[in-house]
Amino acid sequence: MNIHEYQGKALFRESGIAVQDGVHCISVEQALTAYDSLGSQVVAVKSQIHAGGRGKGNLYDPDTGNLVMEGGVKIASSREKVEEYASNILGNRLVTKQTGTAGKTVNNLYVEAGCSIAHEYYLALLVDREADSVLIMVSTEGGMDIEEVAEKTPQAIHKAWVDPLDGLRDEQMTTLADSLGLTGSAHGSFVEMIGRLADMFVGLDCSMVEINPLVRTEGGTMVALDAKISFDDNASFRHPWRAELRDRSEEEETEVRAKRSGLSYVKLDGNIGCLVNGAGLAMASMDVIKLYGGEPANFLDIGGGANKESITTAFGIILEDPNVEGILVNIFGGIIRCDMVARSIIDASAEVGLKVPLVVRFSGTNHEQGKEVLESSDLSVITTSTLAEGAEAIVGAIGGGD
Amino acid sequence: MSIWIHEGSKVLVQGITGSQGTFHATRMAEYGTDIVGGVTPGKGGQSVELPGRTVPVYESMAEAVSNTGADVSVIYVPARFAASAIIEAAEAFYEISGEGLIVCITEGIPTLDMVRSIGHLSDKPGVRLIGPNCPGIITPGEKGGCKVGIMPGYIHAKGRIGIISKSGTLTYEAVAQTMSIGEGQTTCIGIGGDPVSGTGFIDCLAAFEEDPETEAVVLIGEIGGTAEEDAAAWAADNFSKPIVGFVAGATAPPGKRMGHAGAIISGGKGTAEEKFAAFEAAGIHVARDPSAIGQVLLGVLIEAGLRES
Numbered sequence: 001m002n003i004h005e006y007q008g009k010a011l012f013r014e015s016g017i018a019v020q021d022g023v024h025c026i027s028v029e030q031a032l033t034a035y036d037s038l039g040s041q042v043v044a045v046k047s048q049i050h051a052g053g054r055g056k057g058n059l060y061d062p063d064t065g066n067l068v069m070e071g072g073v074k075i076a077s078s079r080e081k082v083e084e085y086a087s088n089i090l091g092n093r094l095v096t097k098q099t100g101t102a103g104k105t106v107n108n109l110y111v112e113a114g115c116s117i118a119h120e121y122y123l124a125l126l127v128d129r130e131a132d133s134v135l136i137m138v139s140t141e142g143g144m145d146i147e148e149v150a151e152k153t154p155q156a157i158h159k160a161w162v163d164p165l166d167g168l169r170d171e172q173m174t175t176l177a178d179s180l181g182l183t184g185s186a187h188g189s190f191v192e193m194i195g196r197l198a199d200m201f202v203g204l205d206c207s208m209v210e211i212n213p214l215v216r217t218e219g220g221t222m223v224a225l226d227a228k229i230s231f232d233d234n235a236s237f238r239h240p241w242r243a244e245l246r247d248r249s250e251e252e253e254t255e256v257r258a259k260r261s262g263l264s265y266v267k268l269d270g271n272i273g274c275l276v277n278g279a280g281l282a283m284a285s286m287d288v289i290k291l292y293g294g295e296p297a298n299f300l301d302i303g304g305g306a307n308k309e310s311i312t313t314a315f316g317i318i319l320e321d322p323n324v325e326g327i328l329v330n331i332f333g334g335i336i337r338c339d340m341v342a343r344s345i346i347d348a349s350a351e352v353g354l355k356v357p358l359v360v361r362f363s364g365t366n367h368e369q370g371k372e373v374l375e376s377s378d379l380s381v382i383t384t385s386t387l388a389e390g391a392e393a394i395v396g397a398i399g400g401g402d
Numbered sequence: 403m404s405i406w407i408h409e410g411s412k413v414l415v416q417g418i419t420g421s422q423g424t425f426h427a428t429r430m431a432e433y434g435t436d437i438v439g440g441v442t443p444g445k446g447g448q449s450v451e452l453p454g455r456t457v458p459v460y461e462s463m464a465e466a467v468s469n470t471g472a473d474v475s476v477i478y479v480p481a482r483f484a485a486s487a488i489i490e491a492a493e494a495f496y497e498i499s500g501e502g503l504i505v506c507i508t509e510g511i512p513t514l515d516m517v518r519s520i521g522h523l524s525d526k527p528g529v530r531l532i533g534p535n536c537p538g539i540i541t542p543g544e545k546g547g548c549k550v551g552i553m554p555g556y557i558h559a560k561g562r563i564g565i566i567s568k569s570g571t572l573t574y575e576a577v578a579q580t581m582s583i584g585e586g587q588t589t590c591i592g593i594g595g596d597p598v599s600g601t602g603f604i605d606c607l608a609a610f611e612e613d614p615e616t617e618a619v620v621l622i623g624e625i626g627g628t629a630e631e632d633a634a635a636w637a638a639d640n641f642s643k644p645i646v647g648f649v650a651g652a653t654a655p656p657g658k659r660m661g662h663a664g665a666i667i668s669g670g671k672g673t674a675e676e677k678f679a680a681f682e683a684a685g686i687h688v689a690r691d692p693s694a695i696g697q698v699l700l701g702v703l704i705e706a707g708l709r710e711s
Contacts, residue, residue, distance in 0.1 A: 098657070127513050129597040129627050129664060132520040147669045164521030205512055234663070235512035237482055264661040268653070279595060279661025280569020280624050283650035284692045287674075290653045291691050299654070301661040304552075304570075332571040332578075334537070334554045364574060365554050387575070388693035 001231045002050040003245045006110040008209075008227030015200040017193055018223045022112035024048075031086035034111040035079055042114030045085040047072035047094050049104040050250040052210075052228065053145075057096030059088055062105060068092050072106070075114065082111065107249060115223060120213035121180055122146055123194075125162075125201045127208075134162040134201060136194065138176055142213035168198040185220035193222050205235030254317050261313040262303050270295025272394055273318035273327040273356075275311070277302050277336050285330045288387050294395040297324045304335050311344035315352050326357040326398040328390055331364070338362040338370025346377045357397035358382070361390035404541035404589045405564070405609040405616070406503050406530065407548045412472040415440040416487045417479035418450050418459060426478060426507075426552055428452055433555035434546020438470040463487075463494035473499065476538065476550045477506040484508040484534060485515035489522045492529045501528030505550045506600070509535035513663070516598040523600065531600025535662070537570040537592035551592065553577075561586020562708075563699070564610040566603055567622035568595045568629075568662070572650060572692065576620050579696035585703075588616040595624060595662030603633035607641050617708055618644045620695060621686070623677055625651030626665045630677040634684035644702045647686040648695055649677040 006024040013019055023034035035043055047054050054072040061068050069088040076082045086109055095103035120142025128135035139157045141149045149156055158179035160172045177190040201209055210228040217223055236242055248256070258265035264279065268286070272294045276282035279301045286296035298321065302314055318324055331341050345360065359382045362370040371383050382397065384390040413430070417423040418440025431437050431452040439458045440450055446461025460466035463475065475491045477484055488506055495502025511534050523531055532539055538551015542558040549555045553574060563580045565587055567573035573592045580587060591606050593599060603621065610616045619641075623630035630649060637645060652674035654660045656667040667673050681688050689698040703709040 127517065127597060130629075130632070132598050133517055134514075164517045202514055205514055207513060232513045234481065234510045235514070238512070266655075266658050266660060268655065276571075278569060278571030279665060280567070280572030280622070280650045281575060283624060283654055283660050283665070284569075284572050284575070284648075286653040287650060288691055288693060296653055299658075299660050332574045334571060334574060335552060363578060364557060364571075386693050388691060 001233055001236070001242065001246065002250065003229050003231070004048040004050065004108060004247065005046065005227050006048055006108065007245050008229040009224070011200070011204065011229065012224055012227055016196050017200070018189070018221060019227070020113045020115050020223060020225070022110050025086070025109040025111055026090070026107060028083060028086040028090065031082055031109055031111050032079060035082045038111065038113045040113035042075060042077045043082060044112045044114060045074045045076050045082055045089065046110040046112060047089050047106045048108035048110055049094055049099070049106055050247070051096050051098040051104060053096035053098050054094065057094050057099070059092040059094050059106070060103065062091070062093050072096065104250070115215065115225070116218040117215045118218050119216045121216070122149070122212045123214045124208065124210040124212070125197060125206070128161065131161055133164050134198070136160045136162065136168070136176065136198070138180055140180055142215065146212070162198055168195060182216070186216045186222060189220070189222040205232045205238060206230065207232045254320065258300070258313070258317055261310045262305055263310055263314050263317070264299070264301040264303065265317055266299040267321060268296050268298050269323070270297045271323045271325040271398065273297045273321065273324040274330070275300050275302060275314050275318060275327065276330045277304070277306065277332065281330065281332060285328065285387060285391070288391040289328065289395065292388070292391040292395045294391065294398070297321055306336055306341070308344040308347060311341065312348040312351055315348040315354070319352055319354070319356075324356060326359070326394050328394040329358070329360040330387055330390060331362050333362065333365030333367060333370070337366040338364065339366045339373050342370040342373035345374065346379055349379055357394065359384065359390050359394040359397060361385065361387055403613050403615040405606070405613050406589065407474055407539055407541050407550055409434070409541070409543045409548050410436070411474045411548050411550075412436050412438045412470060413550055414438060414463070414466050414470065414472040414475040416463065416475055416477045416491065418442060419445050419448070420478060423478040424450060429555070430549050431455065433549040434543060435549050438472050439466050441466045463490045464498065467494045467498045467502070473501070474503045474505065474550055477504065477508055479508060481508055481510040481512070484511045485519045488519040488531060492523050492526055492531070495529050496526040504529065504531045504600075505538050506531065506533035507536065507538055507552055511535070511596070513596070513598050516596065520598060520600065532591060533594045533599060535596045535599070536594030537573055539589060539591045541589045542587055553590070553592070557581065558590065559586035561588065562615055562617040563587050564606070564613070564616040564619040565590040565622070566606040566619065567592050568624050569622060569650065572622055575692055576622050576695055579692070580620065580699060582696040583700045585699065588613060595664050597627065597664040603629055604636045607633060607637055611641050611643065616643065618646070618699065618703060618706070620699060621645055621647045623647065623649040624662065624665050625649070625654050625660065625667050625674050625677070626672040628672065631680040634680040634686055637686065638684035644706050645686045646689055646695055646699045646702055647681040648689045648692050649674045649681070650692070
């Protein structure tokens with residue numbers, strides 16, 4: 001789960017990590033009130049969406065598609081400029097290199113007091129899957145895309161791994177501060193901040209915290225000018241407060257609905273709907289459809305606990321996509337029995353009024369019974385026993401492929 | 403032979419009194435797995451009926467290992483308790499016999515809980531963890547065999563192919579592919595698709611290299627991370643038997659998590675293409691179509707002189 005910058009900064013404040021004063025706004029009026037209350041002549045007016053690259057993104061009118069403003073994060077030095085930027089941002093679509101061409105509608109703004117920047121740095125904490133531990137990455141090249149830095153100047157990136165049992169050691173914090181060339185009060189400020197960040201990362205079950213830029217002020221303190229935080233969904237049971245930070249408008253509604261039924265669904269651009277048990281097999285089914293000249297419309301894993309209700313929901317979700325011209329069901333029965341899936345398919349097809357071609361591949365537990373159930377029903381269905389045959393059949397049925 | 407488990411393995415079930423635990427303990431016992439007991443805190447002293455035997459429930463892993471001499475434990479406890487169950491099993495095996503295999507089936511364990519669990523395992527060299535979020539491990543026998551997990555036992559047969567996979571049902575698909583050309587398996591391991599987990603591809607390959615009965619390996623990866631690339635690079639220098647490889651997710655879009663927590667292309671890294679390329683560079687025989695794994699394997703076995711036709 002991702003949260004907005006303004007929410008992340010509130011968590012930083014609670015954890016004692018230095019941030020500038022700022023106000024979350026959802027209207028131009030609120031932005032102006034915020035400007036008046038902050039008492040800073042220079043403020044940053046920042047679009048709040050769950051994607052990076054906001055500063056270099058562009059805002060478009062959602063109706064006309066016309067460019068409204070370049071840059072989703074603006075520095076304003078007057079009340080008039082705050083008004084101009086806020087109205088250019090709110091309600092328009094921000095396209096960044098992480099949002100895709102459709103962009104995201106900006107419903108939230110953050111107006112933040114300006115600060116005197118001496119230097120910009122990069123800081124991130126994330127779970128390093130190769131090392132099975134939390135990795136801290138810092139760089140002197142703040143404000144830049146870390147992937148770009150990694151490619152062009154890898155020597156500018158310094159890393160430290162947090163011991164899973166003993167935590168971050170004092171000398172690791174000092175070494176990181178040294179590696180950024182920090183001295184005096186900035187050095188102390190960084191050490192204090194990194195310790196608190198490491199504690200926060202673990203305490204809140206984060207999966208990533210990225211601060212880009214982290215700045216050293218003219219006064220020699222380290223301030224988080226950005227806050228990008230993702231949480232580990234598996235740990236949500238420990239953090240019920242997270243529910244309040246959830247911005248439903250940032251999530252794909254169908255993906256959320258699928259999840260509630262124990263399904264894992266991702267929409268894609270093709271025309272062949274897929275319903276599969278198991279994530280790996282679901283990906284493999286998409287791959288095979290492509291190999292046979294088709295294009296998958298979705299990834300859908302019905303999971304190990306699927307039943308008639310969740311399979312009906314799955315069919316409904318697949319068919320909501322107007323691009324779907326045919327469906328491939330691929331079940332390798334283990335705990336799930338193919339005959340149960342067959343009966344669910346028949347019921348679901350009746351319930352959702354299935355009109356597109358359907359190919360079902362059964363293998364594993366009770367695959368023969370499953371096939372019999374389908375073949376003795378009124379349902380128009382092609383059954384196969386291998387994935388390749390299934391993919392070939394569905395691609396053929398919708399008139400695609402070679 | 404086989405790797406890590408065999409027909410003589412003595413297996414404990416952590417969470418045996420839960421619905422998942424009882425269900426799968428029953429299936430495992432039916433397959434022939436020697437289940438010697440279970441552990442459920444608060445239910446020590448009870449017993450559970452399994453096909454052909456009644457097994458005791460212990461209060462703790464330490465008690466269970468001491469009383470049964472078990473060398474394998476399989477975990478079916480809910481996600482929020484699973485990391486503690488792993489640590490408890492690791493400490494019991496380490497302190498009592500110095501070694502043991504822990505297979506964690508549970509999915510949805512918080513990542514940082516797994517980081518801590520792996521931290522606890524790092525100073526216990528004789529203790530191995532497989533998973534979490536995996537189908538488990540199976541060594542088919544002449545009659546029955548040893549199944550530690552949730553896979554359908556009957557699709558397997560004893561043979562000479564080792565199978566390693568990040569996926570569940572895709573592992574079954576790989577098993578079916580070997581069976582389609584009349585080849586059985588030594589051991590099949592599902593290592594799971596979580597970002598932080600125990601045994602990896604290289605551990606499995608190293609064990610298969612040492613196992614005289616394993617003559618070829620099928621390796622099934624998926625997008626995300628660099629475990630496939632690392633395994634390929636390791637195999638090029640250290641693995642002498644033929645490998646057939648497949649990677650799921652060639653059609654997955656970047657930045658989207660494909661079901662498994664670890665299956666995501668992020669920052670342009672972890673794509674199927676990179677992994678297939680790494681396989682090819684390491685001399686691994688690539689099957690781009692999982693339905694063709696059997697045929698690719700057949701060709702490889704013939705080429706290696708391990709089969710006539």
